[in-house]
Structures are given as C-alpha cells and as structure tokens.
Amino acid sequence: MTAPNMPFLDVRDLEVRFPTDDGVVHAVDGLSFTLQRGKTLGIVGESGSGKTVTGLSLLGLHDPRRTQISGQIWLEGTDLLTLGESELNEMRGEKIAMIFQDPLTALSPFYTIGNQIAEGYRRHAGGSKAAARKRAVDLLGRVGIPQPDRRVDNYPHEFSGGMRQRAMIAMALSNNPSLLVADEPTTALDVTVQAQILDLLADLQSEFNSAIILVTHDLGVISQVADDVLVMYAGRCVEKGDVRALLSRPQMPYTWGLLSSIPRLNSDVDVPLVPVRGAPPSLIDLPSGCPFQPRCDHSWRVAADRCRTERPVLRPSGVPGGGLACHLDEETRNRIVDEDLLPLWEGSRS
Amino acid sequence: MLRFVVRRLITSVLILAVVSAVTFFLFFVVPGDPARLSCGKICTNEKLAEIHHNLGIDRPLVVQYGDYMKGIVVGRDIIETGDKVHCDAPCFGYSFVNHQPVWETFLDRFPATLSLALGAALLFLLGGVSLGLVSAIYRGRAFDKVAIGLSLTGASLQIYFIGIVARAFFVDKLQWLPQPGYTPLTEDPGQWFAGLLLPWIILAFVSAALYARLSRASMIEALQEDFVRTGRARGLSARSIYLKHAGRAAISPVVTVFGLDLAGLLGGAIITESVFSIQGVGRLAITSVFASDLPMIMATVLLAAVVIVTANLIVDIAYALIDPRVRIS
Ligand SMILES: Nc1ncnc2c1ncn2[C@@H]1O[C@H](COP(=O)(O)OP(=O)(O)O)[C@@H](O)[C@H]1O
Ligand code: SF4
Ligand SMILES: [Mg+2]
Secondary structure (H helix, E strand, C coil), rough: CCCCCCCCCCEEEEEEEEEEEEEEEEEEEEEEEEEEEEEEEEEEECCCCCCHHHHHHHHHCCCCCCCCCEEEEEEEEEEEHHHCCHHHHHHCCCEEEEEEECCCHHHCCCCCHHHHHHHHHHHHHHCCCCHHHHHHHHHHHHHHCCHHHCCCCHHHHHHCHHHHHHHHHHHHHHHCCCCCEEECCCCCCCHHHHHHHHHHHHHHEEEHCCCCEEEEEEEEHHHHCCCCCEECCEEEEEEEEEEHHHCCCCCHHHHHHHEEEEEEEECCCCCCCCCCCCCCCCCCCCCCCCCCHHHCCCHHHHHHHHHHHHHHCCCCCCCCCEEEEECCCCCHHHHHHHHHHHHHHHHHHC | HHHHHHHHHHHHHHHHHHHHHHHHHHHHHCCCCCHHHHCCCCHCCCCCCCCHHHHHHCCCHHEEEEEHHHHHHCEEEEECCCCEEEECCCCCCEECCCEEEEHHHHHHHHHHHHHHHHHHHHHHHHHHHHHHHHHCCCCCCCCHHHHCCCCCCCCHHHHHHHHHHHHHHHHHCCCCCCCCCCCCCCCCHHHHHHHHHHHHHHHHHHHHHHHHHHHHHHHHHHCCHHHHHHHHHHHCHHHHHHHHHHHHHHHHHHHHHHHHHHHHHHHHHHHHHHCCCCCCHHHHHHHHHHCCCCCHHHHHHHHHHHHHHHHHHHHHHHHHCCCCHHHHH
C-alpha cells in the first residue's frame, strides 16, 4: 500500500537509449519527477526532446530488444520497470492509459469507433458485448459527441478531427485509469476545439481524481491546465516547478526562449514570434557541457567556459519543488528576468 | 456497400464490351483471309466466295460484330460445313479445325484449368500469406531467416524447371505421388485430387514466395502503424493486435496484388498444363494458335477476359469488405 506521503508516481533517473546503426540515441537521459493523484504535470519541450519516449516508457511500450532502459518508475509502490510483459499488459489501458497525438492514425481505420472503445473496455472489465457497447455510447456522450448512440457505429474517417480526439479520450478513459498520459492531445486542433478538449480533460480529472501527464510543446497549453511543469531539453530536465512560479519567473535560458516564443493572442502590440534560435543537439554524441550551450545567449556570463566543459546538474531553485540545470548564478538570473525579460513580456501581454 | 457492388458490376460489363470489340476487330482486321483456313487444299474462287458468305465475312465489320455478340447472348444460325445449323447461346461459332462448337470444347477444358488455378491459388495464398505474417512477427529471428531463404529460393525457380525435376523425382523415381493429370471431380474425386496434387504444390511454391515476401513487408509496415501502438497501449492481447488490427491492415495490399496477378496466374497455367500434361484451356489456346483456329482463339481470349474481369470484381468487393474507407469514396 502507498505510504501517506509517498508520491503516486515517482520516476527516478530514467534513461532510455536506442542502439542504432549510427550509434546509441540517448533519447531520455536521467529524468526524475513525481506526481500525485488529481494533479497534472505538464512536460514541455521542442520536438525531439524525448517527451513521447518518456510517455511510452511509463506504459512499457518500448521494444525491449531494441531499447535499453534503466532507472525506476514507481507507481503506487511497484517499480514498473521490474514487471514482466504480461503484468504490464494487465495495467495498460486499465490503470495507465495514453492519449496519442494524431487521432487519425492512432485509431484503426478498419473498425468502428464503438468497436474499438468496446474492445479495450471488455479486455479489462469483461462483460457482454452489449454491455461494452453501452459503455462506449456512454463514454462518447460523456466526451461531448452528439448523438452518441448513432455515432458509435461510425468509422474514424467519418469523424472530424476534434471528434476523433474526443473519441480517443473516451477510449483512454474507458477503464477509469488512475494515470493518464496525454501526448500532445491538442496539437492537431484549432484553438477553440483545443480549449474544449483541455476543459474536458480537467473535468474528467476532477471526477476520477486521476493523475495526468500532459505532454506538449506549447507553454500556453501548460499554463491553462498544469499544476507542475517540467521543461525537457535533449532528454533531460532543465527546469521544473510549480506552474505559476515557473511561468511568472522562469529561471534558465532555454525556458526563457520557449516563453518568448509563445504567441500572445490578446496582445495589442504586434510582437513577432521568435522561436528559440538554432537546432537541438544530436542525441548520439551529446556535448560534454551544457547541451543548450551552442544556442544559449547567456553562456558568456558564466566564468571559465564552464558551459562548454561541465554539464549543469539539476539543483533546487528558490521555489519549493522547483529545480533548474544551469550554471548562471541566482543574482545574474534574477537581474536578467527583472531587467530584460519581464518588461518585454509585460509589453506584449494585454 | 450495395451501391458499390452495383457500380462495380456496371463498370465490369462496360470493360467486357470494350475488350470484346477490340479483340473482334483486331482478329478480323489482321491481314490474311480466315476463309482460306477452312477452305482446304483445292480452293476455287467460287468455293472461297461461298465460305466468305457462309462465315458472314462478306458483310460490314460492325454487322459481323453485332452478329457475333448476338450469338453469345441469344444464339444464332450458322452455316457450318454447308448446312445451316442453329448454334445455341452462348454461341462462339464452330472450330475451323475439328468443326465442333467452340463453347462445348471450352466447357470441356475449362474445369481442368479452374481446378488447377483455384487449388494452387488457395495453397499459395494460405501458405504464402501465413508464412509472411508469422515471419514479420518474428522479424530478425531464426524463423524469419529460414522463411526468407525459402521464399528467395521459390521466387528464383521456374515452373518448367522445378516441375520437370519434381515430376521425375517424386513421381517417377520415389513414386510418392501418382502421375499428374486431370480427372473430372465429378468422375472420381480421389483421382482428381491425386492427379492435381503435384501441379498444385509446384505452382503454389513458385507463387507463394512472392506472397510471403509481400505479406511480410506489409505486416512489418502494419506493425508500425500508430493504431497498433494504440492497441498495445490499451493492453489488448497479442492475438488481437496481430490478427484483428495489424493483420487486417497487412492483408489489403496482398489482395490488390492478387487482383493484378490473376492474368499471370492464367499465363502460368499454360506452362503448368504443358509440363504436367493437363488438357486445360491453356493448352487449348496454344494448339489453337498453332492451327490458326480463329473462332477458338477469339473465344479463349474473350473468356479469359471474362474470368479476369470477374475475378477483379470479386477482389474489389473483398477489398471493400476489408477497408471501410473504400466503400464511401
Ligand atoms: N525507436 C527509436 N529508435 C531510435 N530513436 C528514437 C526512437 N524513438 C525515438 N527516437 C529518438 O528519440 C528522440 C526523442 O523522440 P521523442 O520522444 O519522440 O520526441 P518528442 O519530444 O518530440 O516527443 C528523437 O530524436 C527521436 O528521433
Ligand atoms: S548552463 Fe550555460 S549554456 Fe547552459 S543554459 Fe545555462 S548559461 Fe546557457
Ligand atoms: Mg512526441
């Protein structure tokens, strides 16, 4: 049983590597985080930073013959990495569920929505086909599909993008999972539908008290729904903390770059969108220093070229539960935030 | 679905009409006088003219075509060796060589070819596709490697080589198998099966290789589909993942290729029939060509087209049954 102060999910020093012909890809490189039930952790980072690989690890979906995984993934006192395939398979879809990014390809084109929802439901809950179908209709209604008793017999290609994502969510929720990994659930959708889907997730979370990991490359989405944020860069956590604290006073250059690249919808000034300049490093031969150094505007402020020679480790930041991996000292960071960044961001917010 | 089938049926009939017209005009426009073929050694001008008239080829081509098609649909009267006879539908005329109704000869030969082709197709589809699917699941392991080796061997063999070798070895030397040949199923089912066994195996082995490689490749691709990953993320059983989800996606390309491959299957039948001395349509076609037996050639070409178009119709319907997206568009 879970001890009272033990986190529901406790990931420790997770490493995921893929040996390939070109070398070993270090997709996740020493990631640690915790999550309580009823809370949402936002994982944010550019494409290729290891977010999906992290999510797939939680469900044990990496092919063991092509992947090296180490570390620990404690879920209610069990280390998932020590479980065998059949034990894991019992948990998948039942205790841990995943919502995938592109619902068009993530749903099978060959079976009706109802058939697909019902199949996963029956796999864990058992019962008759008729009961599973009824469950599918209920779930579709629950996620806001109109006329669910008719729509249940539609194929995915007969649904719109937003409806497919709702169906995908219905599918993931069919067995009331206690941990839900949502991998960019709104990326393919327009802003209105995106907001509806995020509301839906929040509603369902308060109803079932599930823990949600919301993976995205969009800090705007994070700010709407997450309790905590983890910023990933090149397979590592570079900054984490409470969502309000982190978004109002981000602590390190990569997060600064991400925040400056969010479009602000209701801004009266027309601020151009600045993506973080440069490209992420190859995950095969990572630099020995800070992986962000080639793209960093501030490494010159750190003495003795430490940014290029020494890898910054994740250390506590000022706020409770917060952490950051950067060599800049606190005083310099505060000065940059107060004098350069906040005035810039204030100016662009309504 | 019903609308889809009706639409495809109409297209099939149109295709057949075009094929028949093209074939007809090609055969009757080519240089050479078909009348000479049935005229015999002592051929006077009067006799030739009479044959022209009897064959009806002194009339405009379009009228002749209309007559030919009418014969197929409702039957017609024909002057055969001097006498006027009624040729019942479907009438493809009389052979120039043995003066038998073409349709009867065809009916006599067709069951042998059909037995050969269907039996072999069943074998190579079942064998090839299951071999391919299983080796995709065990990709890179021992089973897969043996299967790849086997299908490479199969693909590089030719029927007339392996057929003759297998016949000499299994039939003549070891006497494990009876002499290949065709006995009508209605006459003696045991004989029918025994005589076709070796031709089936040989024809299937050569084609199974293609289907094994094709279905292996398409299963490997299907296993990488996002929806297969979704299935695994929901804890579905291996059986459901492989058969229900990945298998269904893997099978569509196989069905398509099978549809395209049917003409090849009939072509293969010609060789197989010759190697195993089976009196089928394939051999009939060859002898007719050598004997310049025009009505016979014409009928084989047309009927082959009917078989291919019908089989393609079945394949298309199967495809629509497999993939719901096809039904809509
Ligand atoms: N099975 C795999 N084999 C090799 N490399 C992989 C595999 N899966 C992911 N990667 C690599 O790992 C890195 C992280 O990928 P991913 O987690 O998908 O990024 P994202 O943050 O965009 O979700 C990428 O560079 C990707 O190319
Ligand atoms: S450690 Fe240096 S290079 Fe890395 S983010 Fe901080 S300042 Fe930039
Ligand atoms: Mg991703």
